[in-house]
Amino acid sequence: MSRALTFVLLAAIACWMTSAHWQHIDIDKLEAKRALHAQVLENSAPDPYQYKLWILEHGLAKVSAWTGHDMARVWMGNTLLSLLFLVFAHHLWLRQLVGRRDALFGSVLLGALANALFVLYYHHTYEFWGVGLFCLGLVMIERRRPWWQLALLFLVTGLVWEKHALLAPIWGLYALLRREPFVPRFLQGLVLLACALAVPLLVRWHLGDTAHDVDGDSPILGQLVDGAWMKPAWFQLPYILPFLLMLAAAWKREPVFVKLLWLYLPVLFTAYISQAYIIHETRSFWALAPVFTATAAVWFSRPAPDATPPAPQP
Numbered sequence: 001m002s003r004a005l006t007f008v009l010l011a012a013i014a015c016w017m018t019s020a021h022w023q024h025i026d027i028d029k030l031e032a033k034r035a036l037h038a039q040v041l042e043n044s045a046p047d048p049y050q051y052k053l054w055i056l057e058h059g060l061a062k063v064s065a066w067t068g069h070d071m072a073r074v075w076m077g078n079t080l081l082s083l084l085f086l087v088f089a090h091h092l093w094l095r096q097l098v099g100r101r102d103a104l105f106g107s108v109l110l111g112a113l114a115n116a117l118f119v120l121y122y123h124h125t126y127e128f129w130g131v132g133l134f135c136l137g138l139v140m141i142e143r144r145r146p147w148w149q150l151a152l153l154f155l156v157t158g159l160v161w162e163k164h165a166l167l168a169p170i171w172g173l174y175a176l177l178r179r180e181p182f183v184p185r186f187l188q189g190l191v192l193l194a195c196a197l198a199v200p201l202l203v204r205w206h207l208g209d210t211a212h213d214v215d216g217d218s219p220i221l222g223q224l225v226d227g228a229w230m231k232p233a234w235f236q237l238p239y240i241l242p243f244l245l246m247l248a249a250a251w252k253r254e255p256v257f258v259k260l261l262w263l264y265l266p267v268l269f270t271a272y273i274s275q276a277y278i279i280h281e282t283r284s285f286w287a288l289a290p291v292f293t294a295t296a297a298v299w300f301s302r303p304a305p306d307a308t309p310p311a312p313q314p
Helices: 003-026 030-041 049-067 071-096 100-120 127-142 145-155 163-177 182-207 221-226 231-249 256-261 264-274 282-300
Strands: none
Touching: 003 030, 003 071, 003 100, 030 049, 030 071, 030 231, 049 071, 049 182, 071 100, 071 163, 071 282, 100 163, 100 182, 127 182, 127 282, 145 163, 145 256, 163 182, 163 256, 163 264, 163 282, 231 256, 231 282, 256 282
8 A cells, every 4th residue: 555545544534533523522512612712711711621721722812813713713723733643643653563554444443433432522622632742652662762852752742731641651661671771761761751741730830729620420439339330331331342352352462562551541540530530531531542543453453474484394
């Protein structure tokens, strides 16, 4: 398959996703977006939306002022550009693991997941930039790029996201499994973690305590007997279970790095439950999407033929 055809197919997947997002969120949820945007600009939006949206919404407001376009058009343009970026960065990530055909399978799967989520959930302007930069981080780790380059990417990603922070300890664990020196990797991992969290923490410090908390509905242990887990189970299991089965089916072929990325699943759920955040909303777990599609692409790919010639028969 030629690179030109791959480019066209990826662009088509991004446009497919963009069309669904425009119809179900950018247009259908326009008034909700306007209300939240106004709250962000006046520093009264609920936390954590305030600090996550603060940089990007101020930037998009300036774009609207400079171009003379209404915010509705600016948001739609942001959706198109961010989804194009996500699809191509995601494909680059899958190409570190599998061939072009199987990576395209993973890209189509990403589009299918997104279309399903766009029907159910409101998505914010930072989401796809963050996931796309997250995918670039995965590419750099798999390519074993120098740690300082990864630190710069982590710092930039912090402008729109914060879930990439878990990549710092995963990067360190991956290095240890490759038997790299512990002390320098540990210190470099601390720098990576600091870079990942620097911008979100600075924004929160700058905004102060004016933001209001979002009430969560996550069940705590005492609520299990009341069936509080039924709603999260109905929403999350269809999203997670198929990929868990693929991981089990292709366990021996799954790369070590992909297996390590599955640590995101228990860590995210534990973090959300401990903070009583909403856990039935799969949009909160977009960091899992590139992990799921990578798992599926490896499962879907054909095992490499054994290059070792058979032993001669006596």
